[in-house]
Amino acid sequence: xxxxxxxxxxxxxxxxxxxxxxxxxxxxxxxxxxxxxxxxxxxxxxxxxxxxxxxxxxxxxxxxxxxxxxxxxxxxxxxxxxxxxxxxxxxxxxxxxxxxxxxxxxxxxxxxxxxxxxxxxxxxxxxxxxxxxxxxxxxxxxxxxxxxxxxxxxxxxxxxxxxxxxxxxxxxxxxxxxxxxxxxxxxxxxxxxxxxxxxxxxxxxxxxxxxxxxxxxxxxxxxxxxxxxxxxxxxxxxxxxxxxxxxxxxxxxxxxxxxxxxxxxxxxxxxxxxxxxxxxxxxxxxxxxxxxxxxxxxxxxxxxxxxxxxxxxxxxxxxxxxxxxxxxxxxxxxxxxxxxxxxxxxxxxxxxxxxxxxxxxxxxxxxxxxxxxxxxxxxxxxxxxxxxxxxxxxxxxx
Numbered sequence: 001x002x003x004x005x006x007x008x009x010x011x012x013x014x015x016x017x018x019x020x021x022x023x024x025x026x027x028x029x030x031x032x033x034x035x036x037x038x039x040x041x042x043x044x045x046x047x048x049x050x051x052x053x054x055x056x057x058x059x060x061x062x063x064x065x066x067x068x069x070x071x072x073x074x075x076x077x078x079x080x081x082x083x084x085x086x087x088x089x090x091x092x093x094x095x096x097x098x099x100x101x102x103x104x105x106x107x108x109x110x111x112x113x114x115x116x117x118x119x120x121x122x123x124x125x126x127x128x129x130x131x132x133x134x135x136x137x138x139x140x141x142x143x144x145x146x147x148x149x150x151x152x153x154x155x156x157x158x159x160x161x162x163x164x165x166x167x168x169x170x171x172x173x174x175x176x177x178x179x180x181x182x183x184x185x186x187x188x189x190x191x192x193x194x195x196x197x198x199x200x201x202x203x204x205x206x207x208x209x210x211x212x213x214x215x216x217x218x219x220x221x222x223x224x225x226x227x228x229x230x231x232x233x234x235x236x237x238x239x240x241x242x243x244x245x246x247x248x249x250x251x252x253x254x255x256x257x258x259x260x261x262x263x264x265x266x267x268x269x270x271x272x273x274x275x276x277x278x279x280x281x282x283x284x285x286x287x288x289x290x291x292x293x294x295x296x297x298x299x300x301x302x303x304x305x306x307x308x309x310x311x312x313x314x315x316x317x318x319x320x321x322x323x324x325x326x327x328x329x330x331x332x333x334x335x336x337x338x339x340x341x342x343x344x345x346x347x348x349x350x351x352x353x354x355x356x357x358x359x360x361x362x363x364x365x366x367x368x369x370x371x372x373x374x375x376x377x378x379x380x381x382x383x384x385x386x387x388x389x390x391x392x393x394x395x396x397x398x
Contacts (some may be wrong), residue, residue, distance in 0.1 A: 008158070035154050062218030063248040068210035075207060075330070076367050079383045083155055083362040084340055086355045091396040092346050097150040101141055103158040104133040105260060106290055106327060106335075107312055111156050114338035115216070117293040122346055122395055124151075132154065133229060133260065135162045137320040141167025149372035150175040153362060157231045160189035165190060180341050183235045192353055196343045196361050200233040204311050205239025207330055211309055211367060212283045213248045213293065221252040222283040225291055225310075229260040233287045240285065254278070258291050267291045268306040286310025289317045289329050289335075296325035313368070318377035326372055333364035333383050337392050346395065 098119045112128055119126040127148060131141040142163045144151060144312065151204045153167075153175055154333070160167055160182060168190025171177050183198035212222055224240055226233045244253050254276050258267050271292070275281055286292055286341060289310030296382045299305065313321070313329035320326040340363065344354035353359075363382035384390065 005132055023265075033274070037352055046262055049344065062250045063213050063391060065217055066211060068247050069212035071210040071252035072207055072214055072364075072367060075365060078366060079364040081362075082232050082384055082387075083336065083357050083364065084343055084355055084391075085357070087394050088343075088346060088396060089350055089352055092122050092124065096122070096124040096152070096346075096349060097147060097148065097346070098126045098342075099145050099150040099153045100126060100128045101131040101138075101153060101155040101158070102128055103131050103199045104157055105156075106158045106263065108158070110314075110334060110338040111338050114147070114335045116155055117335075117388070118342035118391070119341040121392060121397060122342065123397065126233045126315065126382055131158060131162075137165065139160035139164045139166050142170065146173070149173075151349050152178060154178050154180070154341060154345060157181045157183070159166065159231050160184075160186060160191060166189075173398065174237075175344055176318075178345045178348070180337065181232055183231050192348055193344055193358075195344055195354070195358060196229060196363060200361055200363075201235035202239040204232075204330060205241075207210050207245035207367075208245040208285050208309060208311065210234070210247065211252070211328065211330070212285060212307075213244070216248050216307065218248060220248065220282045221278070221280045222254075222285060223274065223278065223281050224253060224255050224285045224287070226255055226287045227255050227291060229262050231289065236287045244364050255331070255364065263291050268295045270293055272298045272302045272304065273306050275299075275306060276302060280309075281306055289313045289326070292317060292320075292326060293309060296320050296323075307362060309367075313381075315378050315380060318368070318373055318381065323370060328367055328369045331366055331368050331381050336384055336387050337363045339387060343391065343394065349375055359393050 037339065052320045100112050100115045102108050111390060116128070117124050127150070129141045131138045131146055139162070143166060146169060153170055157180060160179065167177050170190060171190035177190060179186060179191050179194045181196040181200060182191070182194050183201045186194040212220060217219060220242065224237060226237050241253055244251050258270055262270065271284065275284065275293070286308070287310065289312055292308060293314060293316050295308070308326045309328045309330065311330045313331055317329055321329060340358060344358045347354055366383070368381065
Protein backbone atom coordinates (compact mmCIF):
# COMPACT_ATOMS: atom_id res chain seq x y z
CA UNK A 1 0.00 0.00 0.00
CA UNK A 2 4.80 5.53 -2.54
CA UNK A 3 6.52 9.36 -2.96
CA UNK A 4 8.82 12.12 -1.85
CA UNK A 5 10.04 12.43 1.68
CA UNK A 6 12.28 14.85 3.42
CA UNK A 7 15.27 13.46 5.13
CA UNK A 8 16.45 16.07 7.51
CA UNK A 9 16.47 13.32 10.10
CA UNK A 10 20.02 12.20 9.74
CA UNK A 11 21.92 14.86 11.67
CA UNK A 12 19.55 16.31 14.18
CA UNK A 13 16.68 14.61 15.92
CA UNK A 14 14.71 17.85 15.86
CA UNK A 15 15.26 18.71 12.20
CA UNK A 16 14.98 15.10 11.20
CA UNK A 17 11.39 15.01 12.41
CA UNK A 18 9.76 17.70 10.37
CA UNK A 19 6.05 17.45 10.07
CA UNK A 20 5.85 13.79 9.30
CA UNK A 21 7.09 11.16 11.68
CA UNK A 22 5.10 8.12 12.38
CA UNK A 23 3.21 6.46 15.21
CA UNK A 24 0.98 3.49 15.65
CA UNK A 25 -2.58 2.71 14.66
CA UNK A 26 -5.20 0.45 15.94
CA UNK A 27 -7.82 -1.12 13.74
CA UNK A 28 -10.48 -3.57 14.58
CA UNK A 29 -9.29 -7.12 15.01
CA UNK A 30 -11.34 -8.20 12.04
CA UNK A 31 -9.49 -5.83 9.75
CA UNK A 32 -6.15 -7.52 9.94
CA UNK A 33 -6.91 -11.02 11.12
CA UNK A 34 -8.48 -11.62 7.72
CA UNK A 35 -5.27 -10.85 5.89
CA UNK A 36 -1.67 -11.93 5.69
CA UNK A 37 0.73 -9.59 3.83
CA UNK A 38 2.60 -8.40 0.88
CA UNK A 39 3.48 -4.91 0.20
CA UNK A 40 1.01 -3.27 -1.98
CA UNK A 41 3.16 -3.46 -2.30
CA UNK A 42 1.48 -0.90 -0.94
CA UNK A 43 2.49 0.74 0.89
CA UNK A 44 5.95 4.70 3.99
CA UNK A 45 6.59 7.77 6.07
CA UNK A 46 7.61 11.35 6.56
CA UNK A 47 7.07 14.68 5.06
CA UNK A 48 9.74 15.66 2.69
CA UNK A 49 11.26 14.72 -0.59
CA UNK A 50 14.63 13.12 -0.08
CA UNK A 51 15.83 9.69 0.86
CA UNK A 52 17.95 8.80 3.90
CA UNK A 53 21.58 9.47 3.22
CA UNK A 54 24.90 10.05 4.88
CA UNK A 55 28.58 10.01 4.00
CA UNK A 56 29.39 6.74 2.27
CA UNK A 57 32.07 4.42 3.55
CA UNK A 58 35.45 5.37 2.14
CA UNK A 59 37.23 2.89 -0.16
CA UNK A 60 38.77 0.23 2.01
CA UNK A 61 36.52 1.12 4.97
CA UNK A 62 34.52 -1.85 6.21
CA UNK A 63 31.27 -0.06 7.04
CA UNK A 64 30.02 3.39 7.90
CA UNK A 65 27.95 2.26 10.86
CA UNK A 66 27.55 5.79 12.23
CA UNK A 67 26.03 7.01 8.94
CA UNK A 68 23.69 4.02 8.88
CA UNK A 69 22.54 4.67 12.45
CA UNK A 70 21.95 8.33 11.64
CA UNK A 71 19.91 7.41 8.54
CA UNK A 72 17.45 5.25 10.49
CA UNK A 73 17.31 7.32 13.67
CA UNK A 74 14.13 9.19 12.77
CA UNK A 75 12.42 5.94 11.84
CA UNK A 76 12.96 4.15 15.13
CA UNK A 77 10.58 6.37 17.11
CA UNK A 78 6.85 7.03 16.70
CA UNK A 79 5.88 9.77 14.22
CA UNK A 80 3.83 12.67 15.51
CA UNK A 81 2.39 14.65 12.58
CA UNK A 82 -0.80 13.63 10.79
CA UNK A 83 -0.23 13.66 7.01
CA UNK A 84 -3.40 15.58 6.06
CA UNK A 85 -4.62 18.85 7.56
CA UNK A 86 -6.81 20.53 4.89
CA UNK A 87 -10.57 20.06 4.95
CA UNK A 88 -12.51 19.16 1.82
CA UNK A 89 -13.93 22.19 0.05
CA UNK A 90 -17.37 20.80 0.93
CA UNK A 91 -18.83 17.56 2.18
CA UNK A 92 -18.85 14.98 -0.61
CA UNK A 93 -22.43 14.31 -1.82
CA UNK A 94 -23.68 10.95 -0.54
CA UNK A 95 -23.71 7.97 -2.86
CA UNK A 96 -20.58 8.67 -4.89
CA UNK A 97 -19.41 5.40 -6.44
CA UNK A 98 -15.94 4.04 -5.67
CA UNK A 99 -14.36 0.87 -7.05
CA UNK A 100 -11.31 -0.88 -5.62
CA UNK A 101 -9.32 -3.03 -8.07
CA UNK A 102 -7.86 -5.58 -5.67
CA UNK A 103 -4.72 -7.50 -6.58
CA UNK A 104 -4.07 -11.06 -5.39
CA UNK A 105 -1.72 -10.37 -2.46
CA UNK A 106 -2.75 -10.38 1.21
CA UNK A 107 -1.67 -6.74 1.55
CA UNK A 108 -4.07 -5.77 -1.22
CA UNK A 109 -6.81 -7.45 0.77
CA UNK A 110 -5.77 -5.53 3.87
CA UNK A 111 -5.81 -2.25 1.94
CA UNK A 112 -9.25 -3.18 0.64
CA UNK A 113 -10.54 -3.37 4.22
CA UNK A 114 -9.36 0.17 4.88
CA UNK A 115 -10.71 1.45 1.56
CA UNK A 116 -14.12 0.08 2.55
CA UNK A 117 -13.97 1.86 5.91
CA UNK A 118 -12.85 5.14 4.36
CA UNK A 119 -15.48 5.18 1.61
CA UNK A 120 -18.17 4.47 4.21
CA UNK A 121 -16.84 7.41 6.25
CA UNK A 122 -17.19 9.62 3.18
CA UNK A 123 -20.79 8.51 2.61
CA UNK A 124 -19.93 6.76 -0.66
CA UNK A 125 -20.54 3.24 -1.96
CA UNK A 126 -17.76 0.76 -2.71
CA UNK A 127 -17.51 -2.18 -5.09
CA UNK A 128 -14.46 -4.45 -4.82
CA UNK A 129 -13.38 -6.06 -8.10
CA UNK A 130 -10.75 -8.80 -8.11
CA UNK A 131 -7.97 -7.80 -10.52
CA UNK A 132 -5.93 -10.94 -9.91
CA UNK A 133 -2.24 -11.07 -10.82
CA UNK A 134 -2.23 -11.51 -14.60
CA UNK A 135 -2.91 -9.30 -17.59
CA UNK A 136 -5.94 -11.40 -18.45
CA UNK A 137 -7.59 -10.99 -15.05
CA UNK A 138 -6.61 -7.33 -14.70
CA UNK A 139 -7.98 -6.36 -18.10
CA UNK A 140 -11.18 -8.27 -17.51
CA UNK A 141 -11.57 -6.45 -14.18
CA UNK A 142 -11.04 -3.01 -15.74
CA UNK A 143 -13.52 -3.85 -18.50
CA UNK A 144 -16.18 -4.86 -15.98
CA UNK A 145 -15.66 -1.63 -14.05
CA UNK A 146 -16.38 0.48 -17.12
CA UNK A 147 -20.05 -0.42 -17.08
CA UNK A 148 -20.36 0.72 -13.45
CA UNK A 149 -19.62 4.38 -14.31
CA UNK A 150 -17.72 4.92 -11.02
CA UNK A 151 -16.69 8.33 -9.76
CA UNK A 152 -13.34 6.98 -8.58
CA UNK A 153 -11.27 3.82 -8.97
CA UNK A 154 -8.48 2.90 -6.56
CA UNK A 155 -5.77 0.29 -6.98
CA UNK A 156 -2.67 -0.80 -5.09
CA UNK A 157 0.85 -1.53 -6.27
CA UNK A 158 -0.15 -3.84 -9.07
CA UNK A 159 1.68 -3.10 -12.32
CA UNK A 160 -0.62 -0.77 -14.28
CA UNK A 161 0.65 -2.26 -17.54
CA UNK A 162 -1.34 -5.41 -16.72
CA UNK A 163 -4.55 -3.46 -17.34
CA UNK A 164 -3.58 -2.68 -20.93
CA UNK A 165 -5.59 0.41 -21.91
CA UNK A 166 -8.31 -0.32 -19.37
CA UNK A 167 -7.34 2.31 -16.81
CA UNK A 168 -6.91 4.99 -19.46
CA UNK A 169 -10.34 4.17 -20.84
CA UNK A 170 -11.82 4.70 -17.38
CA UNK A 171 -9.95 7.98 -16.97
CA UNK A 172 -11.02 9.21 -20.41
CA UNK A 173 -14.62 8.54 -19.38
CA UNK A 174 -14.21 10.91 -16.42
CA UNK A 175 -13.40 8.46 -13.63
CA UNK A 176 -10.72 9.58 -11.21
CA UNK A 177 -8.13 6.78 -11.02
CA UNK A 178 -5.97 6.83 -7.86
CA UNK A 179 -3.14 4.37 -7.22
CA UNK A 180 -0.99 3.65 -4.20
CA UNK A 181 2.75 3.09 -4.39
CA UNK A 182 3.23 2.35 -8.06
CA UNK A 183 6.92 2.71 -8.76
CA UNK A 184 6.83 4.08 -12.30
CA UNK A 185 5.47 6.95 -14.37
CA UNK A 186 1.71 6.40 -14.20
CA UNK A 187 0.57 9.05 -16.69
CA UNK A 188 0.69 6.78 -19.77
CA UNK A 189 -1.77 4.46 -18.05
CA UNK A 190 -4.42 7.10 -17.38
CA UNK A 191 -3.89 7.19 -13.61
CA UNK A 192 -5.04 10.54 -12.29
CA UNK A 193 -2.94 10.52 -9.12
CA UNK A 194 -0.36 8.11 -7.69
CA UNK A 195 0.02 8.39 -3.92
CA UNK A 196 3.38 7.18 -2.63
CA UNK A 197 5.42 6.37 -5.71
CA UNK A 198 8.92 5.21 -6.55
CA UNK A 199 10.63 7.65 -4.18
CA UNK A 200 9.11 5.79 -1.25
CA UNK A 201 10.31 2.44 -2.54
CA UNK A 202 13.83 3.79 -3.03
CA UNK A 203 13.82 5.29 0.42
CA UNK A 204 12.62 2.06 1.97
CA UNK A 205 15.36 0.13 0.20
CA UNK A 206 17.96 2.49 1.64
CA UNK A 207 16.44 2.31 5.10
CA UNK A 208 16.45 -1.48 5.11
CA UNK A 209 20.11 -1.50 4.05
CA UNK A 210 21.11 1.01 6.72
CA UNK A 211 19.19 -0.96 9.36
CA UNK A 212 21.25 -4.05 8.49
CA UNK A 213 24.51 -2.09 8.59
CA UNK A 214 23.59 -0.38 11.86
CA UNK A 215 22.63 -3.69 13.49
CA UNK A 216 25.20 -6.07 12.00
CA UNK A 217 28.19 -3.91 11.08
CA UNK A 218 30.88 -4.91 8.61
CA UNK A 219 31.59 -8.26 7.02
CA UNK A 220 27.89 -9.12 7.02
CA UNK A 221 26.56 -11.55 4.45
CA UNK A 222 23.00 -10.51 3.62
CA UNK A 223 20.26 -11.93 1.42
CA UNK A 224 17.46 -9.82 -0.04
CA UNK A 225 14.31 -11.76 -0.85
CA UNK A 226 12.46 -9.95 -3.63
CA UNK A 227 8.98 -10.32 -5.10
CA UNK A 228 9.40 -9.51 -8.81
CA UNK A 229 5.63 -9.54 -9.38
CA UNK A 230 5.26 -6.51 -7.11
CA UNK A 231 5.80 -3.10 -8.63
CA UNK A 232 7.89 -1.91 -5.69
CA UNK A 233 10.34 -4.81 -5.77
CA UNK A 234 12.78 -3.49 -8.38
CA UNK A 235 13.34 0.02 -6.93
CA UNK A 236 13.62 -1.38 -3.39
CA UNK A 237 16.20 -3.89 -4.58
CA UNK A 238 18.28 -1.29 -6.44
CA UNK A 239 18.25 1.18 -3.54
CA UNK A 240 19.13 -1.59 -1.08
CA UNK A 241 22.07 -2.82 -3.14
CA UNK A 242 23.33 0.72 -3.82
CA UNK A 243 23.23 1.65 -0.14
CA UNK A 244 24.94 -1.55 0.96
CA UNK A 245 27.69 -0.92 -1.59
CA UNK A 246 28.08 2.71 -0.50
CA UNK A 247 27.97 2.26 3.28
CA UNK A 248 29.37 -1.25 3.61
CA UNK A 249 31.68 -2.20 0.74
CA UNK A 250 32.83 -5.28 2.65
CA UNK A 251 29.30 -6.63 3.05
CA UNK A 252 28.19 -9.42 0.74
CA UNK A 253 24.69 -9.20 -0.73
CA UNK A 254 22.84 -11.72 -2.83
CA UNK A 255 19.32 -11.45 -4.22
CA UNK A 256 16.81 -14.31 -4.23
CA UNK A 257 13.41 -13.90 -5.94
CA UNK A 258 10.26 -15.39 -4.42
CA UNK A 259 7.13 -16.16 -6.39
CA UNK A 260 4.34 -14.05 -4.94
CA UNK A 261 1.91 -16.93 -5.39
CA UNK A 262 3.89 -18.99 -2.86
CA UNK A 263 3.34 -16.61 0.03
CA UNK A 264 1.54 -18.49 2.76
CA UNK A 265 2.49 -21.84 1.22
CA UNK A 266 6.00 -22.76 0.04
CA UNK A 267 7.80 -19.42 0.46
CA UNK A 268 9.30 -20.44 3.86
CA UNK A 269 10.71 -23.58 2.25
CA UNK A 270 12.36 -21.45 -0.44
CA UNK A 271 13.97 -19.25 2.22
CA UNK A 272 15.15 -22.17 4.36
CA UNK A 273 16.63 -24.00 1.37
CA UNK A 274 18.52 -20.86 0.39
CA UNK A 275 19.83 -20.27 3.92
CA UNK A 276 20.96 -23.88 4.20
CA UNK A 277 22.93 -23.40 1.00
CA UNK A 278 24.50 -20.19 2.39
CA UNK A 279 25.21 -20.92 6.08
CA UNK A 280 27.24 -17.71 6.57
CA UNK A 281 24.18 -15.50 6.02
CA UNK A 282 23.68 -13.15 8.98
CA UNK A 283 20.68 -11.10 7.81
CA UNK A 284 17.61 -11.94 5.73
CA UNK A 285 15.80 -8.92 4.30
CA UNK A 286 12.36 -9.03 2.67
CA UNK A 287 10.96 -6.57 0.14
CA UNK A 288 7.67 -7.56 1.74
CA UNK A 289 7.77 -9.24 5.14
CA UNK A 290 4.60 -11.09 4.18
CA UNK A 291 6.88 -13.56 2.43
CA UNK A 292 8.16 -14.49 5.92
CA UNK A 293 4.75 -15.75 7.03
CA UNK A 294 5.36 -19.20 8.54
CA UNK A 295 9.13 -18.74 8.39
CA UNK A 296 9.87 -18.93 12.16
CA UNK A 297 8.56 -22.50 12.39
CA UNK A 298 10.48 -23.48 9.26
CA UNK A 299 13.70 -21.97 10.61
CA UNK A 300 13.26 -23.74 13.93
CA UNK A 301 12.66 -27.08 12.25
CA UNK A 302 15.81 -26.61 10.19
CA UNK A 303 17.87 -25.48 13.19
CA UNK A 304 18.61 -22.11 11.60
CA UNK A 305 18.93 -18.65 13.17
CA UNK A 306 19.20 -15.39 11.23
CA UNK A 307 18.37 -11.71 11.77
CA UNK A 308 15.21 -10.83 9.82
CA UNK A 309 13.75 -7.50 8.68
CA UNK A 310 11.35 -6.43 5.96
CA UNK A 311 8.78 -3.93 4.81
CA UNK A 312 5.03 -4.17 5.36
CA UNK A 313 4.40 -6.72 8.13
CA UNK A 314 1.17 -8.65 8.47
CA UNK A 315 -0.54 -9.19 11.79
CA UNK A 316 1.13 -12.60 11.91
CA UNK A 317 4.53 -11.01 11.30
CA UNK A 318 3.92 -8.54 14.14
CA UNK A 319 3.06 -11.41 16.48
CA UNK A 320 6.26 -13.19 15.45
CA UNK A 321 8.26 -10.04 16.22
CA UNK A 322 6.55 -9.75 19.60
CA UNK A 323 7.44 -13.39 20.29
CA UNK A 324 11.06 -12.85 19.25
CA UNK A 325 10.70 -15.18 16.27
CA UNK A 326 11.31 -12.40 13.70
CA UNK A 327 13.58 -9.43 14.38
CA UNK A 328 12.03 -6.27 12.96
CA UNK A 329 9.72 -4.68 10.39
CA UNK A 330 9.68 -1.39 8.56
CA UNK A 331 5.97 -0.66 8.90
CA UNK A 332 3.86 1.84 7.04
CA UNK A 333 0.68 3.11 8.64
CA UNK A 334 -1.68 1.16 6.38
CA UNK A 335 -4.98 2.63 7.57
CA UNK A 336 -3.80 6.24 7.46
CA UNK A 337 -2.10 5.82 4.07
CA UNK A 338 -5.17 4.14 2.59
CA UNK A 339 -7.60 6.71 3.98
CA UNK A 340 -5.29 9.41 2.64
CA UNK A 341 -5.55 7.91 -0.86
CA UNK A 342 -9.35 7.93 -0.55
CA UNK A 343 -9.15 11.54 0.64
CA UNK A 344 -7.19 12.42 -2.51
CA UNK A 345 -9.85 10.71 -4.64
CA UNK A 346 -12.58 12.72 -2.92
CA UNK A 347 -10.76 15.97 -3.66
CA UNK A 348 -10.40 14.99 -7.31
CA UNK A 349 -14.11 14.12 -7.53
CA UNK A 350 -14.88 17.63 -6.19
CA UNK A 351 -12.79 19.10 -8.99
CA UNK A 352 -9.81 19.98 -6.82
CA UNK A 353 -6.35 18.55 -6.41
CA UNK A 354 -4.76 16.36 -3.73
CA UNK A 355 -3.25 18.35 -0.87
CA UNK A 356 0.38 19.42 -0.90
CA UNK A 357 1.18 16.75 1.69
CA UNK A 358 -0.46 14.09 -0.48
CA UNK A 359 1.48 15.30 -3.51
CA UNK A 360 4.66 15.09 -1.41
CA UNK A 361 3.84 11.55 -0.34
CA UNK A 362 3.74 12.12 3.38
CA UNK A 363 2.87 9.02 5.39
CA UNK A 364 3.73 7.64 8.85
CA UNK A 365 6.33 4.86 9.00
CA UNK A 366 8.49 3.23 11.67
CA UNK A 367 10.84 0.35 12.35
CA UNK A 368 9.18 -1.94 14.88
CA UNK A 369 11.19 -4.34 17.02
CA UNK A 370 10.10 -6.57 19.89
CA UNK A 371 10.06 -3.77 22.47
CA UNK A 372 7.82 -1.68 20.18
CA UNK A 373 5.02 -4.25 19.96
CA UNK A 374 3.16 -2.98 23.00
CA UNK A 375 -0.16 -3.19 21.13
CA UNK A 376 -2.26 -6.19 20.18
CA UNK A 377 -0.69 -7.45 16.90
CA UNK A 378 -4.07 -8.69 15.66
CA UNK A 379 -5.30 -5.09 15.75
CA UNK A 380 -2.37 -3.83 13.72
CA UNK A 381 -0.17 -0.77 14.02
CA UNK A 382 -1.03 2.86 13.45
CA UNK A 383 0.53 6.08 14.49
CA UNK A 384 -2.89 7.59 15.04
CA UNK A 385 -5.55 5.45 16.77
CA UNK A 386 -8.10 8.23 16.18
CA UNK A 387 -7.48 8.46 12.42
CA UNK A 388 -11.16 7.86 11.56
CA UNK A 389 -12.27 10.80 13.70
CA UNK A 390 -9.56 12.99 12.21
CA UNK A 391 -10.68 12.23 8.67
CA UNK A 392 -14.33 12.71 9.61
CA UNK A 393 -13.44 16.27 10.61
CA UNK A 394 -11.47 16.84 7.40
CA UNK A 395 -14.41 15.49 5.39
CA UNK A 396 -16.95 17.68 7.24
CA UNK A 397 -18.72 14.49 8.22
CA UNK A 398 -18.55 14.90 12.01
